Amino acid sequence: MKMIPKPFRNWLSRYGQLPVDIVYDYPRVTMIGQLHLYIENHHGLSHFSNQEIIINQQQSQMVVTGRDLVIKNLLKEEIVIEGQIENVSWRSPSNL
Amino acid sequence: MDKYYDYKLVQVRVTGNQSNELIQSIAHDGHPIRDLKQINNEQFSLRVTPQTYFEMKRRRHTYSCRLKLIHRPRLLKGKQFKQFGIPIVIGVCLAFILILLLSNIIWRVEVIGGSQELRYDVTETLNELGLKRGNWMQHKETLSDIEREVMNRIDELSYIGINQQGTAFTITVEESETFEEPKSDEPVDLIASKTGVIQSMFVEVGKPMVNVQDTVNQGDLLVSGLLDEEGEVKVHAEGEVLADVWYRVQVTSPLKQSYEMLTGDKETNYSLTLFDRFDIFGPTTDNLTYTTERPLYFLNWELPITYKRHDHYNLQTETKEFEESEQLKEEIENQMKRQLDSDIDVVYQKVLHEERDSDKVKLDIFVKVHEDIASKQIIDQGD
Numbered sequence A: 001m002k003m004i005p006k007p008f009r010n011w012l013s014r015y016g017q018l019p020v021d022i023v024y025d026y027p028r029v030t031m032i033g034q035l036h037l038y039i040e041n042h043h044g045l046s047h048f049s050n051q052e053i054i055i056n057q058q059q060s061q062m063v064v065t066g067r068d069l070v071i072k073n074l075l076k077e078e079i080v081i082e083g084q085i086e087n088v089s090w091r092s093p094s095n096l
Numbered sequence B: 001m002d003k004y005y006d007y008k009l010v011q012v013r014v015t016g017n018q019s020n021e022l023i024q025s026i027a028h029d030g031h032p033i034r035d036l037k038q039i040n041n042e043q044f045s046l047r048v049t050p051q052t053y054f055e056m057k058r059r060r061h062t063y064s065c066r067l068k069l070i071h072r073p074r075l076l077k078g079k080q081f082k083q084f085g086i087p088i089v090i091g092v093c094l095a096f097i098l099i100l101l102l103s104n105i106i107w108r109v110e111v112i113g114g115s116q117e118l119r120y121d122v123t124e125t126l127n128e129l130g131l132k133r134g135n136w137m138q139h140k141e142t143l144s145d146i147e148r149e150v151m152n153r154i155d156e157l158s159y160i161g162i163n164q165q166g167t168a169f170t171i172t173v174e175e176s177e178t179f180e181e182p183k184s185d186e187p188v189d190l191i192a193s194k195t196g197v198i199q200s201m202f203v204e205v206g207k208p209m210v211n212v213q214d215t216v217n218q219g220d221l222l223v224s225g226l227l228d229e230e231g232e233v234k235v236h237a238e239g240e241v242l243a244d245v246w247y248r249v250q251v252t253s254p255l256k257q258s259y260e261m262l263t264g265d266k267e268t269n270y271s272l273t274l275f276d277r278f279d280i281f282g283p284t285t286d287n288l289t290y291t292t293e294r295p296l297y298f299l300n301w302e303l304p305i306t307y308k309r310h311d312h313y314n315l316q317t318e319t320k321e322f323e324e325s326e327q328l329k330e331e332i333e334n335q336m337k338r339q340l341d342s343d344i345d346v347v348y349q350k351v352l353h354e355e356r357d358s359d360k361v362k363l364d365i366f367v368k369v370h371e372d373i374a375s376k377q378i379i380d381q382g383d
Helices: A005-014 B003-008 B019-029 B048-060 B078-103 B116-128 B143-153 B325-339
Strands: A026-030 A036-040 A045-048 A054-058 A063-072 A080-093 B010-015 B035-039 B043-048 B066-071 B108-112 B157-165 B168-175 B188-192 B196-205 B223-226 B236-254 B256-274 B289-298 B301-319 B345-356 B360-371 B374-378
Touching: A005 B360, A045 A063, A045 B019, B010 B019, B010 B048, B019 B035, B019 B048, B035 B345, B043 B048, B048 B066, B078 B289, B108 B116, B116 B143, B116 B157, B116 B168, B143 B157, B188 B236, B223 B236, B236 B325, B236 B374, B325 B360
Parallel strands: B108 B168
Antiparallel strands: A026 A036, A036 A080, A045 A054, A054 A063, A063 A080, A063 B035, B010 B043, B010 B066, B035 B043, B157 B168, B188 B223, B188 B374, B196 B236, B236 B360, B256 B301, B289 B301, B345 B360
């Protein structure tokens, strides 16, 4: 997908009926209540603590805050976070 | 698969300022991490594969962290044993039982030697005696019994050897060569073996020397093998001379007789004995119980466990009374036949003397029978 120029990607996702996360190489985030958070297609762990987890994405960072956060599983393309998730937010690197 | 993978992981505690960075670098290189937790500000606990743990150990100096192995994988225990150990134990037990069962089955019976018909006969007999493929080892007779029984049943057999190798039996048989006795043609006379009155004669070869109704004594010449007077033509005399012969037979018969008889019903039960001492299923010992013992096998070894079969035979005591004269006669005839040859004709019989005791009768009987009295005697040729 990376070989395809950006305007075409847009067109593909709109008219080709392909999933956006694959076309744009974006992460797919699934939440189950406040308990679980599945993130597929991530770009590495940036920071980890009880209250805050920062995950690198393509051009931004994803910040997950909460209480008693535990990374249940950390694989090359997948993260499973457990705990009391209170907030999920995105920020661009310039904000850091 | 996933659960078993879980049990191979080690739990590591990372302490240090830069422990976050260490974990990040490990994760960046694609090492899988599980249950990452923050214990306090500078302490993290996580579970990794042993390979990842060694990789972390190599990098801990660059990040100035301390690593501690909290939990290493152990032998399967408790819940894990329930999940992975019990099936293995059950499998091993089943394998043992299977081997035990298969070790007690006859796998191969091979008959070697002799002609094809003989081998077939031997195989049939062996099948009857329980030595056949697929049968239990315990259900066959003992090898020496089988050898004896087969020798008794098959006349053409001159030798049988049973060789046991585990659960395979090789039976070597040898056929006896039957020699036909060459017909002797040396010159013989026929002489009387008993004293009697000749009733009929049938001479095949030879010159008859007596007539019907002649009385002959024991040793008298009946048929001569010398055909001419000079004694130059000599033949092998053959023929039949039937004569009346007298006997005096003494017969004693009890009037009452009681004997034990098997009713034919039998009860069978089985037991196992350990070390010839401990009975696992208690047998009921009876005086008329026939017990057969067979050992159990495991592969090539005999186990100290013995399989026993108890056959209980039912007895019945019967009393027979010889009161009617018919039965008495029968008994007397039987006894007479036992004393004389069984195939002779009784022509006339008379009771000479009868003596009755309380439970016995003693008879003195005169018997006249028809019997072939011709017997061969070699003619002395003088050389």
